[in-house]
Amino acid sequence: MAIKSKGITKGNLPEELKKLLRAVASEWGDKIEEMEEGLEVSRLTGAMTNEVYEMKWMSSRSGDEPRKVVVRVYGEGTEIFFNRDDEIRTFECVSKHGRGPRLLGRFSHGRIEEFINAKTLSARDLRDPKISARIASKLREFHNLDMPTPITVVLWDRMRNWLKEAKRLSSPHEMEEFCLEKLDEEIDLLQRELSKDSQPIGFCHNDLQYGNIMMDEDTSSLTLIDYEYASYNPIAYDIANHFCEMAADYHSKTPHILDYTSYPDVEERKRFVSAYLGTSGENDHKEEEVEKLLEDAERYTLANHLFWGLWAIISSHVNKIDFDYFEYAKQRFDQFWLRKSELLVS
Known part of the structure; x- marks a missing residue:
């Protein structure tokens, strides 16, 4: 996916990721049009295996805090290092133990995770x-x-x-x-x-x-x-x-x-x-x-x-x-x- 080398911005969101973000927003009761209009995308630095982004939009509910999620775009060639399905199972199991963020959704080149307020x-x-x-x-x-x-x-x-x-x-x-x-x-x-x-x-x-x-x-x-x-x-x-x-x-x-x-x-x-x-x-x-x-x-x-x-x-x-x-x-x-x-x- 060529987009990985130049990074994700609001203007070049892969369609699959857009669809998943809409589904997450809808689950939280947000209006899709408002979410897409106000979406903010910020790349987080320091990652060396994947590209990691914070994505934020205003809640449709008056007085609520802005919605935030973490989007992880898998680095090219990372399947050499580990089995991604095994890693997802670990992620979900750790989450069930209450030790980590929740998995909100998966797309072919990455996933959406709960944003931890920390x-x-x-x-x-x-x-x-x-x-x-x-x-x-x-x-x-x-x-x-x-x-x-x-x-x-x-x-x-x-x-x-x-x-x-x-x-x-x-x-x-x-x-x-x-x-x-x-x-x-x-x-x-x-x-x-x-x-x-x-x-x-x-x-x-x-x-x-x-x-x-x-x-x-x-x-x-x-x-x-x-x-x-x-x-x-x-x-x-x-x-x-x-x-x-x-x-x-x-x-x-x-x-x-x-x-x-x-x-x-x-x-x-x-x-x-x-x-x-x-x-x-x-x-x-x-x-x-x-x-x-x-x-x-x-x-x-x-x-x-x-x-x-x-x-x-x-x-x-x-x-x-x-x-x-x-x-x-x-x-x-x-x-x-x-x-x-x-x-x-x-």
């Missing part, structure tokens, strides 16, 4: 100790969701599938630059080393960057959104992913640049893990439990770097969103090779 967190918010503790608590709740899928670790097979796709798409120069021929054995090594000990498995978000966390400004309650990559995985992997995301600011002038001086220090990580474990109701959890989860999370940063490095290589070939995926991939792989010997002592 602000998206910023990169700086992740460093606030109070907010960080709330994120830890919310993540524990998410991990404990009972989802209608087998409790099987998805990480390793997904990485191997992505590696095959990255090799298929890459030029000889890219193959060499990113050492793609070596990565089969690196993934095998990571799986072997990181899976040695018995580890808690939970339903993981797998993409807990600040843009996927919403906070109600009145109650400070949090909602996790965007479950495209969600699956069962070791909880240490999900915590590691969140720590890695603290090096990113996707709303800066160079959103692809990662600042690893911003990676959380030991005290920040320990506070987060302590808050995470404290939400279980077992307030007497031992120091060894905190230290073990901290150590496991640090080791799983290696898997995170390979995971998102491969994602970025594939995205550079299939996605038209304005983001320097190649440079992002380079930084993730650089971190993997830099920290491997330190974290992976066989």
